[in-house]
Every structure is written in C-alpha cells, then in structure tokens.
Amino acid sequence: MLDLLSGFIIELRNAGLPVSLTENLDAMHAISHIPLEDREAFKYALAATLVKNNAHWRSFETVFEVYFSLRGPEYSISDGDREGSIDDLLKQMQEAQMKGEGNGGAGGMDSLTPEELMNILMNALMNGDQALMRALARQAVQRFAGMEPGRPVGGTYYLYRTLRNLDLDGMLDKLMEASKKEVGGDLTKLEERLEKDEYNDRIEKFKQEVEAEIRRRLVADRGAEAMAKTLRKPLPEDVEFMHASRDEMQNLKKSLQPLTRKLAARLARKRRHGRKGPLDFRSTVRHSLAYGGVPAEPKFKYPRPAKPELIVIADISGSVAAFARFTLMLVYAISNQFSKVRAFVFIDGIDEVTEYFKKTEDISEAIHRINTEADVIWVDGHSDYGHAFEVFWDKYGKEINPKSTVLLLGDARNNYHASQAWVIKEIRQKARHVYWLNPEPRSYWNTGDSIVGEYGTHTDGVYECRNLRQLEAFVEKLA
Amino acid sequence: MDNRFESVQSVRDGLKAVNYLADDGIAGVVFLADRLGKPILVEGPAGTGKTQLAKSVAEMIGAKLIRLQCYEGLDESKALYEWNYKKQLLRIQADRNSDAWNDIHDDIFGSEFLLTRPLLEAITSKEPVVLLIDEVDRVEVETEALLLEILSEYQVSIPELGTITATQIPLVFLTSNNTRELSEALKRRCLFLHVDYPQLEREKEIVLTKVPGVTEMLADQIARIVRSIRQIDLKKAPSVSETIDWARTLVLLGISTINAEQAKETLHVLLKYQSDIAKAAKELSDD
Numbered sequence: 001m002l003d004l005l006s007g008f009i010i011e012l013r014n015a016g017l018p019v020s021l022t023e024n025l026d027a028m029h030a031i032s033h034i035p036l037e038d039r040e041a042f043k044y045a046l047a048a049t050l051v052k053n054n055a056h057w058r059s060f061e062t063v064f065e066v067y068f069s070l071r072g073p074e075y076s077i078s079d080g081d082r083e084g085s086i087d088d089l090l091k092q093m094q095e096a097q098m099k100g101e102g103n104g105g106a107g108g109m110d111s112l113t114p115e116e117l118m119n120i121l122m123n124a125l126m127n128g129d130q131a132l133m134r135a136l137a138r139q140a141v142q143r144f145a146g147m148e149p150g151r152p153v154g155g156t157y158y159l160y161r162t163l164r165n166l167d168l169d170g171m172l173d174k175l176m177e178a179s180k181k182e183v184g185g186d187l188t189k190l191e192e193r194l195e196k197d198e199y200n201d202r203i204e205k206f207k208q209e210v211e212a213e214i215r216r217r218l219v220a221d222r223g224a225e226a227m228a229k230t231l232r233k234p235l236p237e238d239v240e241f242m243h244a245s246r247d248e249m250q251n252l253k254k255s256l257q258p259l260t261r262k263l264a265a266r267l268a269r270k271r272r273h274g275r276k277g278p279l280d281f282r283s284t285v286r287h288s289l290a291y292g293g294v295p296a297e298p299k300f301k302y303p304r305p306a307k308p309e310l311i312v313i314a315d316i317s318g319s320v321a322a323f324a325r326f327t328l329m330l331v332y333a334i335s336n337q338f339s340k341v342r343a344f345v346f347i348d349g350i351d352e353v354t355e356y357f358k359k360t361e362d363i364s365e366a367i368h369r370i371n372t373e374a375d376v377i378w379v380d381g382h383s384d385y386g387h388a389f390e391v392f393w394d395k396y397g398k399e400i401n402p403k404s405t406v407l408l409l410g411d412a413r414n415n416y417h418a419s420q421a422w423v424i425k426e427i428r429q430k431a432r433h434v435y436w437l438n439p440e441p442r443s444y445w446n447t448g449d450s451i452v453g454e455y456g457t458h459t460d461g462v463y464e465c466r467n468l469r470q471l472e473a474f475v476e477k478l479a
Numbered sequence: 480m481d482n483r484f485e486s487v488q489s490v491r492d493g494l495k496a497v498n499y500l501a502d503d504g505i506a507g508v509v510f511l512a513d514r515l516g517k518p519i520l521v522e523g524p525a526g527t528g529k530t531q532l533a534k535s536v537a538e539m540i541g542a543k544l545i546r547l548q549c550y551e552g553l554d555e556s557k558a559l560y561e562w563n564y565k566k567q568l569l570r571i572q573a574d575r576n577s578d579a580w581n582d583i584h585d586d587i588f589g590s591e592f593l594l595t596r597p598l599l600e601a602i603t604s605k606e607p608v609v610l611l612i613d614e615v616d617r618v619e620v621e622t623e624a625l626l627l628e629i630l631s632e633y634q635v636s637i638p639e640l641g642t643i644t645a646t647q648i649p650l651v652f653l654t655s656n657n658t659r660e661l662s663e664a665l666k667r668r669c670l671f672l673h674v675d676y677p678q679l680e681r682e683k684e685i686v687l688t689k690v691p692g693v694t695e696m697l698a699d700q701i702a703r704i705v706r707s708i709r710q711i712d713l714k715k716a717p718s719v720s721e722t723i724d725w726a727r728t729l730v731l732l733g734i735s736t737i738n739a740e741q742a743k744e745t746l747h748v749l750l751k752y753q754s755d756i757a758k759a760a761k762e763l764s765d766d
C-alpha cells in the first residue's frame with residue numbers, strides 16, 4: 001500500500017501538482033483512518049490532504065483512477081461478478097424473454113444479440129439503473145473495443161471504437177421518443193429541456209463507466225506507471241492556447257472566471273494600498289489632536305493613479321484565435337481597471353468591435369459576435385498584419401494619445417506580406433506604451449514567416465503568452 | 480483524545496439531523512479533521528453552504544461556535560487579543576504612590592487586563608468549541624501569518640504573558656470565496672475541501688429540508704430547472720441560497736408545478752444580473 005501511495009504521489013508531482021513533504025505525511029495519516037474498502041472515502045482523504053487547488057482536481061482524479069482503479073469492490077476485469085448487477089441483469093433478461101425477444105441463451109450477456117444489448121441499455125438509461133449501466137459498460141468494452149494485450153494504443157482509440165458501436169446520439173432521440181410516448185402527448189419545451197438534461201446526464205455517466213472500464217483494462221495490461229504517463233495532461237493554467245483540445249478549451253474557460261475574479265480583487269487592493277503618496281500635513285495635524293498634539297499617526301495623500309486607456313489589436317485567424325479570445329475575455333472581465341477599453345480584430349482586414357462589448361454585459365456573447373459578425377476579411381482570409389496595421393493607422397491613428405496603452409496580439413506570421421512595421425513605430429511615438437503578446441513558444445519566433453522581431457523592436461516589449469499563467473502575469477503587470 | 484465521530488456515515492447522519500445535507504466529500508473531510516486534529520479550509524462559490532457547515536457541525540456536536548469574520552484590515556488586536564489600556568491606566572493611577580513599578584508591571588500584564596478576541600477565546604474556552612474563521616481570503620496575505628501558530632500548534636504566544644496552549648483541540652473551519660490565492664503556508668496546515676454546487680439529489684433534499692410547505696414534486700422540479708440553468712453560460716450561476724429563496728417564492732405564490740411562464744417571471748430571485756435573466760428566460764421560454 002505504501003509503495004502504491006508513494007508511486008501515486010510521485011505521479012501527482014510529475015503531473016505538476018505541488019505536493020509538499022508535510023502533505024505527503026498527512027496523506028499517509030489520513031488513510032490510516034479510512035476503511036480501505038471504502039474507495040470514495042479513500043479518494044476524498046487523499047484529495048483533502050494532497051490537492052489544495054480546485055483547478056487541479058481533474059488531474060488528481062485521473063491519476064487516482066489509474067493508481068487505484070484496480071482496488072475496491074467494483075473492480076473486475078471480466079464482466080458482472082458483482083452480485084447486484086448480476087441480479088438486475090438476470091431480471092432484465094427475463095423480462096426481455098417474456099416479451100418474446102430473447103433467444104433463451106443462458107450464457108449471460110455474452111450471448112445477447114447486439115439488438116438485445118441495445119434494448120437493455122436503453123432500459124437501463126430510462127430507469128437510471130447505475131448497476132446495470134456499469135455491467136453494460138463492461139460488456140460493451142469487451143465486445144466492441146477490440147482490446148488486445150500489449151498493443152500500444154491509447155485509451156481514446158478504444159473509447160471511440162466502443163462508442164461508435166453504441167450510437168449514443170441516436171439513443172438520446174430514442175429515449176426522448178419513449179418519454180413522449182409515456183406521457184401520451186407532447187412535452188412543453190421546458191419539460192423537454194429538463195428531460196433531455198436528465199438523459200444527457202445519464203448517458204454521460206454511462207460514458208464515464210465505459211472510460212473507467214477501458215482504463216482498468218489498460219492498467220491491468222500495462223501497469224499504473226506507464227498508463228499515468230500516457231494520460232498525463234497539463235494543468236489548465238499551463239495548457240497552450242494554440243494547441244488546446246475542445247475539452248481543454250472548456251476547462252480553460254471554466255478556470256478563467258475564478259482567475260479574473262482574483263485578479264480584479266488583487267488589482268483593486270493594489271490600487272487602494274499600493275502607492276503611498278506624500279505626507280498629508282493637514283490631516284496629520286488634525287489627527288494629532290487626539291494624541292495631545294503629538295503627530296503620532298502620519299496621514300498620507302493617496303494619489304489616484306490615472307488608469308490606462310487600453311487599445312487591443314488582435315489577430316483572430318485560425319491558430320491564434322483562441323488566444324485572442326481569452327485575452328479579450330480577460331481584459332474585459334477587468335475592464336473597470338482601465339479608463340477605457342477599445343478592441344480591434346483583424347485577419348487581413350480590420351474591424352473595431354468595442355461596441356459588441358458595450359452592448360452586453362455578457363462577454364461570451366460579444367466574443368461570439370466577433371466570430372460571426374466582425375468584418376475582418378479583406379482578400380483571402382490569411383493573416384496580413386501589414387495591411388491591417390496600415391488600415392488601422394489611417395482610420396484610428398489620430399485617436400492614439402499619451403494615455404493609451406496598445407496591446408498587439410498575434411504570432412506575427414505575416415504570410416510573407418509587407419510588414420508595414422513603421423505603423424508600430426508611429427503608434428509608439430504617440431502612445432504611453434506598446435506591447436506585443438505572442439502565443440507561440442519563444443523558440444519559434446522569427447522562424448518561417450514570423451516577423452515578431454521586426455515589429456518587436458518598435459514596442460516596449462514582446463511577451464510570450466502561451467498559457468493562462470503567462471497571460472495573467474502580464475495583465476497583472478499592465479493594470 | 481476521544482474521537483468525536485464514529486465514522487464518515489455518522490458525520491453525514493449527524494449533519495442531516497441538524498438540517499445540513501452533506502455529500503461524501505464534505506462528511507469525509509469533517510471526519511478526518513477530527514481524527515487528524517487539523518483545520519479545514521473550505522473553498523467554493525458564494526452561497527454553497529460553507530459558513531453553514533461550520534455552524535451545523537457546532538450544532539451537531541453541541542459545541543459553542545466562535546466566529547472570526549475576516550475583513551480587509553483585520554489585525555492582531557481584533558483577531559487575537561488586546562490589552563485593556565483603560566483598565567491598565569486606572570490601575571497605575573490607583574497605585575501611583577504605593578507599589579514599586581515592577582509589581583505594577585507584573586500586575587497590569589496579567590490575564591485580568593487581557594481582552595480576549597475570537598482566536599484566543601477559542602483556545603482558552605473550557606467548553607467544546609468550533610472555531611469559524613470566515614472569509615479568510617479577505618485579509619491581506621501578511622495577516623494570514625497571525626493564524627499560522629494557532630492553526631498548527633493550537634496555541635497563542637503573548638510576549639508579556641508567555642504561551643497559551645489550548646486545553647482541547649477545537650474543530651476549526653476556514654472559509655474562502657477564492658478572491659485571492661491563499662499562502663502555501665496556510666494551505667499546508669489545512670485539509671482542503673472544495674464545496675461546489677450540489678448534485679441534483681442533494682439540492683432537492685436541501686430544498687425539502689429548508690423550505691416548509693414544498694412538495695417532493697416541486698422540489699424535484701426546482702432542482703432540475705436550477706441544474707439546467709447552471710449549464711447556461713452565465714455571469715453568476717444560481718447558488719444554493721438562491722435556490723432556496725426561489726423555492727420559498729414559488730411556495731408563497733402557491734405554485735405546485737412550474738411552467739415556463741412562471742419560471743420566467745420569478746427568475747430575478749434566482750439570478751442577479753439582468754443579462755443573465757434575459758439569457759435564461761430565452762432558453763426556458765416556450766416559443
């Protein structure tokens with residue numbers, strides 16, 4: 001057990017979780033108070049002692065599943081050795097037979113036809129029968145995943161193969177049909193929505209069972225360490241904007257909100273306390289009266305530092321779009337830290353989108369409008385920084401003033417068009433600051449068609465912003 | 480020391496008996512906090528029952544709840560202890576002519592002149608105590624240092640008096656709405672518990688326990704609609720307390736099953752931002 005635990009903790013550290021020695025010891029103490037067969041309690045005991053940041057929960061959970069999936073009562077490689085599920089299963093099969101659909105085979109689930117299996121699955125989902133869903137998940141993996149020992153294939157491949165055979169999207173429609181039939185009429189839109197939510201929830205749980213089963217088998221085949229390594233994923237704050245999967249994007253979006261809340265609170269505090277102004281003589285004397293004329297409590301003038309006026313100019317083409325989106329969301333979420341925020345987006349044409357943010361409190365809606373409505377294509381929809389900058393300068397250049405801070409966002413991959421770097425130089429002469437944020441790793445800068453160096457010489461600094469962590473650090477400095 | 484709880488399940492049952500619906504995670508961490516003698520740092524969105532957890536645990540074990548509400552600018556004299564200057568001055572004046580200074584000094588820095596504040600009160604209390612340090616994320620990082628000694632050693636050092644050690648280890652809860660990152664030192668000393676919006680079943684149970692006159696069916700529907708609304712991308716998702724408020728409103732209005740129209744008309748109880756209300760209304764509407 002201790003070996004397993006120390007392997008587990010090493011893997012948590014490998015996954016980027018900061019586990020200290022104290023916490024390691026705490027975890028060992030904690031589990032000594034938990035009955036080992038209670039897998040859930042065991043999991044929460046480890047989480048409470050080892051994971052002190054909710055954003056790290058998913059990583060923890062994955063590693064936990066890998067290391068401890070072979071323990072606990074529900075563990076089994078072959079299907080249905082658990083009393084509850086077998087009973088339910090047999091009952092279901094009897095019912096199926098009574099309806100005259102069964103083939104009378106006595107060999108457990110293995111002998112069911114695919115149609116029978118789908119029928120039982122549908123029933124399980126209809127009734128929200130967890131035990132049966134678990135048994136079916138096992139059966140499905142055994143049948144459809146085609147797993148072979150020692151094959152170096154990742155879990156997602158097996159998941160895909162299993163789910164393809166189950167057609168769960170079609171299943172949702174069928175479940176909704178059946179619901180309608182059951183109430184004998186049409187559902188209101190609200191009822192339909194709630195019903196759908198419920199089935200989606202159950203289908204999601206079923207998918208998780210399938211995933212868990214695949215993981216269990218892979219761990220049994222390859223060992224925990226090797227599995228953990230293949231599953232290792234960056235923490236949300238370290239996910240690269242340019243390579244985030246859909247799933248990771250969702251997570252990133254979720255972690256953006258608490259992050260901006262913290263950032264805003266921190267900045268507000270900084271503004272209130274950060275800089276002490278010169279001594280406020282009058283106030284000090286006034287307060288000294290309370291101390292018999294001794295100026296015991298010096299008072300300071302709080303300067304109201306002028307908030308910068310922010311102008312964001314963002315490339316929103318393909319690979320850097322996600323980065324632009326997150327930066328805009330972050331900037332607008334703390335927009336009260338700036339006296340004004342204006343946003344421009346471009347690909348080869350440029351368009352001002354400030355209005356989108358003004359019209360709604362809802363930042364994601366504004367972002368959605370940018371993606372669908374902004375007029376950013378001039379010729380062919382390949383980034384042309386030079387042209388976009390030139391148009392910007394013509395139209396808005398005169399509005400840049402010594403209070404403006406200009407943020408340029410993009411990888412500066414200009415498709416070998418003319419750079420028109422003179423625009424940046426002009427901007428810098430008029431603005432307070434000009435910064436460039438690049439979502440590419442520094443080592444890629446100025447390779448191929450990237451000309452970030454050429455633009456960069458005319459700015460106050462080029463910053464690598466590959467992930468939320470770096471972006472947050474920059475924005476904090478800025479405000 | 481004797482354990483306060485038999486098992487995780489007994490924590491869950493005990494909390495339920497005082498109308499707090501815990502899940503496995505919550506009950507498990509409370510159980511462990513007792514066994515390990517460690518404070519719990521409870522973090523999560525506002526209105527998910529963090530403060531209530533400490534109150535309910537106190538009620539469950541029949542302990543006195545001592546609460547330190549944190550705010551920006553909280554300091555030692557408000558959190559730990561303060562010398563009663565006025566009383567000290569009076570004492571000095573009364574003795575002006577008689578005692579030697581040394582005697583007076585020893586005297587005025589005795590416990591008689593000490594004003595205890597929540598933290599000191601919690602460790603000197605003779606009766607069982609649950610200490611709640613509420614919204615700890617509101618104090619500055621530097622102020623956290625005040626808490627560290629008490630959280631790991633259950634003692635307070637007072638330069639003039641020496642070290643005061645707890646007679647009994649209290650259960651300690653710290654809550655945070657996560658407006659800033661707490662220091663590593665603080666987190667290391669605590670068990671961590673993230674409390675999120677409850678699962679459907681638990682939320683329904685909460686509504687049933689907290690809202691008089693609500694039917695099983697209505698509670699179920701409320702929990703489902705709230706779950707559905709939380710899936711929409713909103714500025715601020717409805718919290719448990721808002722779910723409860725909404726349920727109360729619906730009961731007051733004499734509604735037994737909610738239709739889209741009624742849901743829309745009462746959304747402002749559930750959601751705080753105009754844009755969120757508009758968005759949710761659109762999603763729920765019948766047309």
Ligand SMILES: Nc1ncnc2c1ncn2[C@@H]1O[C@H](COP(=O)(O)OP(=O)(O)O)[C@@H](O)[C@H]1O
Nearest residue numbers: 498499500525526527528529530531685719720
């Ligand atoms: N699990 C629960 N069981 C019973 N009531 C709860 C639960 N969670 C939240 N509540 C109710 O929600 C309200 C808000 O809880 P509170 O503890 O003040 O939230 P927080 O401190 O997390 O902001 C309380 O009135 C409490 O009664």
Ligand SMILES: [Mg+2]
Nearest residue numbers: 529530531654
């Ligand atoms: Mg609270």
